[in-house]
Amino acid sequence: MSRLAPGHRGCAGCCDAMAANFVLEAVGDDAIVVSPTGCLEVMTTPYPESSWEVPWIHSLFENAAAVASGIDAALKAMGRKGNTKVVAIGGDGATLDIGMQAISGAFERGDDITYVCVDNEAYMNTGVQRSGATPYGASTTTSPAGKQSFGNPRPKKNMPAILVAHGSPYVATTSISYPKDMIRKVKKAVDIEGPTYVHAHAPCTTGWKFDTSKTVEVGKLAVETALWPMYEMENGELTNVRKVKNQKPVEEYLKSQGRFKHLFTMDGGKAEIAKIQAIADWNVEHYGLK
Amino acid sequence: MKIIIGGAVEPGSTRVNKTGGWRNFKPLYHQDKCIKCGLCSLLCPDCSIEETEEKYVVFDFDFCKGCGICANECPSDAIEMVLEEK
Amino acid sequence: MREKMTVVEGSYTVAHAVKVCRPNVISAYPITPQTHIVEDLSQFMADGEIPDCEYINVESEFSAISALVGASAAGARTYSSTTSQGLELMHEALFNVSGMRLPVVMTVVNRAVSAPINIWNDQQDSISQRDTGWIQLYAEDTQEAGDMTAQAFKVAEDKEVKLPAMVCMDGFILSHVYEPVILLEQDLTDEYLPKYEPEYFLDTKNPMTFGAFADPTTYTEFRYLQQKAMDNALEKIEKAADDFNKIFGRYYGGLIDTYKTEDAEIIIMAMGSIIGTIKDVIDKVRSDGIKVGLVKVRSFRPFPVEAIRKAVADASVIVTLDKNISLGLNEGALLTEVKSSLYNTDINVPVMGFMLGHGGRDIPRRTIRMIIDKAKDTMRSGIAVESEFADLRGDLV
Numbered sequence: 001m002s003r004l005a006p007g008h009r010g011c012a013g014c015c016d017a018m019a020a021n022f023v024l025e026a027v028g029d030d031a032i033v034v035s036p037t038g039c040l041e042v043m044t045t046p047y048p049e050s051s052w053e054v055p056w057i058h059s060l061f062e063n064a065a066a067v068a069s070g071i072d073a074a075l076k077a078m079g080r081k082g083n084t085k086v087v088a089i090g091g092d093g094a095t096l097d098i099g100m101q102a103i104s105g106a107f108e109r110g111d112d113i114t115y116v117c118v119d120n121e122a123y124m125n126t127g128v129q130r131s132g133a134t135p136y137g138a139s140t141t142t143s144p145a146g147k148q149s150f151g152n153p154r155p156k157k158n159m160p161a162i163l164v165a166h167g168s169p170y171v172a173t174t175s176i177s178y179p180k181d182m183i184r185k186v187k188k189a190v191d192i193e194g195p196t197y198v199h200a201h202a203p204c205t206t207g208w209k210f211d212t213s214k215t216v217e218v219g220k221l222a223v224e225t226a227l228w229p230m231y232e233m234e235n236g237e238l239t240n241v242r243k244v245k246n247q248k249p250v251e252e253y254l255k256s257q258g259r260f261k262h263l264f265t266m267d268g269g270k271a272e273i274a275k276i277q278a279i280a281d282w283n284v285e286h287y288g289l290k
Numbered sequence: 291m292k293i294i295i296g297g298a299v300e301p302g303s304t305r306v307n308k309t310g311g312w313r314n315f316k317p318l319y320h321q322d323k324c325i326k327c328g329l330c331s332l333l334c335p336d337c338s339i340e341e342t343e344e345k346y347v348v349f350d351f352d353f354c355k356g357c358g359i360c361a362n363e364c365p366s367d368a369i370e371m372v373l374e375e376k
Numbered sequence: 377m378r379e380k381m382t383v384v385e386g387s388y389t390v391a392h393a394v395k396v397c398r399p400n401v402i403s404a405y406p407i408t409p410q411t412h413i414v415e416d417l418s419q420f421m422a423d424g425e426i427p428d429c430e431y432i433n434v435e436s437e438f439s440a441i442s443a444l445v446g447a448s449a450a451g452a453r454t455y456s457s458t459t460s461q462g463l464e465l466m467h468e469a470l471f472n473v474s475g476m477r478l479p480v481v482m483t484v485v486n487r488a489v490s491a492p493i494n495i496w497n498d499q500q501d502s503i504s505q506r507d508t509g510w511i512q513l514y515a516e517d518t519q520e521a522g523d524m525t526a527q528a529f530k531v532a533e534d535k536e537v538k539l540p541a542m543v544c545m546d547g548f549i550l551s552h553v554y555e556p557v558i559l560l561e562q563d564l565t566d567e568y569l570p571k572y573e574p575e576y577f578l579d580t581k582n583p584m585t586f587g588a589f590a591d592p593t594t595y596t597e598f599r600y601l602q603q604k605a606m607d608n609a610l611e612k613i614e615k616a617a618d619d620f621n622k623i624f625g626r627y628y629g630g631l632i633d634t635y636k637t638e639d640a641e642i643i644i645m646a647m648g649s650i651i652g653t654i655k656d657v658i659d660k661v662r663s664d665g666i667k668v669g670l671v672k673v674r675s676f677r678p679f680p681v682e683a684i685r686k687a688v689a690d691a692s693v694i695v696t697l698d699k700n701i702s703l704g705l706n707e708g709a710l711l712t713e714v715k716s717s718l719y720n721t722d723i724n725v726p727v728m729g730f731m732l733g734h735g736g737r738d739i740p741r742r743t744i745r746m747i748i749d750k751a752k753d754t755m756r757s758g759i760a761v762e763s764e765f766a767d768l769r770g771d772l773v
Contacts, residue, residue: 003337006350007304050302069434299586
């Protein structure tokens with residue numbers, strides 16, 4: 001199986017490591033991988049060691065998509081493209097905050113790259129700060145719960161929708177808790193020509209505060225409460241939605257993680273949980289999860 | 291080892307770093323309960339569970355960090371996390 | 377086949393030079409006064425005149441340089457062009473390109489930096505990037521700007537250098553002027569510039585990792601190796617100019633060029649298009665009996681310390697001209713670095729400097745004449761003012 005070599009510095013139970021393994025399994029050896037700055041990059045490449053066994057490059061925090069575009073152009077220009085896949089694997093902050101411009105440009109140009117966003121919902125490598133992907137009500141170090149705060153006051157940025165609007169032929173959401181689903185979707189994405197995007201939900205034991213053994217279990221709860229809808233968008237059409245039979249109440253997901261525990265202890269927390277339930281219910285309606 | 295100009299690094303070279311030293315808990319494998327689903331090997335973040343030819347598994351304790359995901363996800367309770375005696 | 381001289385815009389001379397250097401990836405984001413270069417390249421592409429090349433219309437200068445990181449790391453010969461705000465936006469990535477030892481070549485069409493916003497020429501933009509680890513060469517006229525492009529690729533890609541290079545040409549003054557030039561011939565350029573063949577690149581047959589993080593135990597040595605490469609570049613820049621002369625029959629100087637310095641009492645030092653004006657003034661004042669000479673600094677990075685020491689050792693006064701200012705020091709970069717080159721030696725020549733031409737302010741011959749008069753005063757009675765603006769408007773301040 002193609003995967004990261006062991007010995008990397010990822011936390012025990014690391015979601016990024018799992019995500020990278022599933023991407024590598026999906027793309028195989030004939031691939032060039034680009035990573036922006038972040039947990040994945042730092043934990044896999046402490047000079048002079050590297051966990052990567054495919055050609056891999058890290059440049060800066062905000063330019064993975066642009067670097068990938070450049071590699072794609074170079075391979076085409078020099079007649080070396082063949083079946084080689086150019087894949088970017090990066091975290092949420094690097095993808096949809098600081099990297100927004102680069103990925104928008106690459107997708108607008110139609111460059112033949114696949115971008116996999118590993119979404120652990122905060123800037124984890126720098127100490128769990130809030131990103132545009134941090135969900136409503138989550139406590140992070142720059143959106144902490146406090147006497148006058150219920151945590152992050154904004155919902156997640158809907159990055160898949162933004163890239164569908166760019167005309168991407170294939171955009172999908174998945175989760176590291178569903179490895180076969182993720183491998184299937186990444187494989188499909190790299191086999192489609194043009195800019196394709198896979199957004200993988202990735203529960204982080206350190207940042208979300210749960211036991212290292214629960215990474216997969218927490219991710220499943222996100223899907224089973226309809227907070228993380230899993231679907232594919234092909235040429236702008238919603239296809240292949242993963243139905244949620246017996247939708248669980250969001251409390252089950254929220255209480256599994258330390259980053260939401262303030263919602264259960266603060267005055268007014270119940271009302272906040274109700275707002276989160278409303279987000280889940282909207283997903284059910286909007287994506288047809290029933 | 292001299293620096294390659296530009297800092298290029300050899301593939302797979304993190305293998306020199308034995309992360310097994312990070313563990314507190316160690317997976318104990320009950321092969322008699324194993325249903326050979328391969329899930330533990332697929333999920334392991336540290337490439338420390340390999341399937342044998344018969345589709346049972348072996349653990350690589352040089353690198354296993356003891357996260358416990360394998361034990362938590364095993365559908366037949368064939369893996370148990372035990373405190374490691376050092 | 378020798379091309380005849382043709383009258384074309386400076387931007388076209390450069391774009392043509394890029395074309396015959398056989399780039400594989402060009403990235404382009406428009407910014408005045410660079411636009412004509414990327415437009416001309418785009419027309420060449422549309423007409424199929426650049427084989428084995430992809431042209432990426434990026435969405436900002438940051439992506440322009442970032443795309444070239446990927447392309448160059450994948451083994452391609454790469455080119456972009458920018459100026460002013462665009463170069464400043466690239467700042468972070470400039471360190472990255474140099475640190476990863478990627479021989480990207482970029483034309484910087486020198487323009488003033490905002491605020492206030494200003495589209496006309498000065499050299500603040502490239503000067504502000506002098507610590508990023510890029511080779512920086514300054515062209516005197518449009519012929520040189522084109523010739524320098526080929527030389528830049530040759531030096532940058534040399535195995536003992538492997539650093540990115542900026543070819544600096546004054547915005548509007550050189551980019552938009554029409555001059556008679558000889559456009560670089562394809563066959564001669566192929567003879568001069570070998571194919572780019574890096575030892576390590578992104579290759580599925582040899583999967584290396586690029587851009588690992590270096591902790592305190594290894595980071596210093598990477599910087600040391602970049603400095604060593606700059607040291608190697610001193611000799612390579614000279615050689616590239618000599619080899620160019622052998623094949624193309626033109627020579628504009630190596631690290632520096634000198635004009636009438638052999639017996640000069642006053643030596644003026646400057647970079648870029650102002651050289652032409654200074655030469656005209658020198659010819660005039662020499663006929664009035666004043667012994668003035670010129671050192672044209674062609675390579676600013678690496679800074680040609682030894683070459684400058686040799687050229688100015690016997691002067692009575694040195695005057696540097698700077699189209700930039702280091703705010704807080706009240707000096708232009710050339711003044712500071714020339715003084716630094718002469719300190720701790722037994723060359724005891726007074727050095728004074730003028731900052732001028734900011735934001736595209738015209739530099740007429742009478743300004744140079746005024747500067748020479750001040751130098752004469754210094755010869756008589758020592759330095760009165762070490763560094764000042766040559767062209768400050770008293771009616772505005």
